[in-house]
Amino acid sequence: xxxxxxxxxxxxxxxxxxxxxxxxxxxxxxxxxxxxxxxxxxxxxxxxxxxxxxxxxxxxxxxxxxxxxxxxxxxxxxxxxxxxxxxxxxxxxxxxxxxxxxxxxxxxxxxxxxxxxxxxxxxxxxxxxxxxxxxxxxxxxxxxxxxxxxxxxxxxxxxxxxxxxxxxxxxxxxxxxxxxxxxxxxxxxxxxxxxxxxxxxxxxxxxxxxxxxxxxxxxxxxxxxxxxxxxxxxxxxxxxxxxxxxxxxxxxx
Numbered sequence: 001x002x003x004x005x006x007x008x009x010x011x012x013x014x015x016x017x018x019x020x021x022x023x024x025x026x027x028x029x030x031x032x033x034x035x036x037x038x039x040x041x042x043x044x045x046x047x048x049x050x051x052x053x054x055x056x057x058x059x060x061x062x063x064x065x066x067x068x069x070x071x072x073x074x075x076x077x078x079x080x081x082x083x084x085x086x087x088x089x090x091x092x093x094x095x096x097x098x099x100x101x102x103x104x105x106x107x108x109x110x111x112x113x114x115x116x117x118x119x120x121x122x123x124x125x126x127x128x129x130x131x132x133x134x135x136x137x138x139x140x141x142x143x144x145x146x147x148x149x150x151x152x153x154x155x156x157x158x159x160x161x162x163x164x165x166x167x168x169x170x171x172x173x174x175x176x177x178x179x180x181x182x183x184x185x186x187x188x189x190x191x192x193x194x195x196x197x198x199x200x201x202x203x204x205x206x207x208x209x210x211x212x213x214x215x216x217x218x219x220x221x222x223x224x225x226x227x228x229x230x231x232x233x234x235x236x237x238x239x240x241x242x243x244x245x246x247x248x249x250x251x252x253x
Contacts, residue, residue: 083232
């Protein structure tokens with residue numbers, strides 16, 4: 001029963017998909033992260049459906065591409081984008097570690113957050129501009145992989161502070177079980193990428209792992225550890241890196 005409740009809480013917290021309302025107890029949240037990557041599976045399924053039927057609805061122009069860009073935002077409600085924007089603001093401030101952490105808590109969007117958001121969507125739109133079946137098959141596991149890596153970081157990386165979502169969710173999680181579960185997700189996604197995309201898929205998988213390593217070093221150096229905002233920042237950056245890598249790899253490999 002707690003496993004089912006964990007799935008409901010994961011979808012309630014990290015998506016806009018309607019689920020039954022239940023009480024968020026520590027016992028029910030122990031395995032929540034085990035289901036977090038499945039939200040990426042929903043995004044992948046919707047993208048595959050749009051690839052199949054989208055051109056009949058929107059044609060093959062910019063509207064078709066725009067829906068690809070918006071599918072992850074509509075499914076998640078932009079919760080990870082919020083972390084991306086806050087973290088971009090903090091990183092662009094060049095202030096002390098303590099001041100950067102204060103910026104993360106500020107509910108106002110700074111100029112650098114707006115600029116970073118615009119640049120993000122321009123790149124994302126450009127990378128989705130020439131979507132093919134070969135690319136969409138490679139990208140499908142990426143939305144699961146980014147979430148598995150983000151959850152693995154939450155339960156294994158040092159936290160920048162003892163309060164906040166990352167610290168709270170990490171404390172409530174069954175860390176060993178979640179860690180093993182995320183490792184399985186990552187392995188399965190890596191195998192799927194290599195089987196589907198061969199050399200291109202391998203490059204996409206390698207790019208995600210390099211982004212994960214960079215994320216740890218950046219978070220420790222700039223913030224003293226990770227926070228919930230940083231977890232969202234990583235997820236968005238990792239997905240953008242994988243989408244850009246798939247585009248480049250299939251053109252030149």
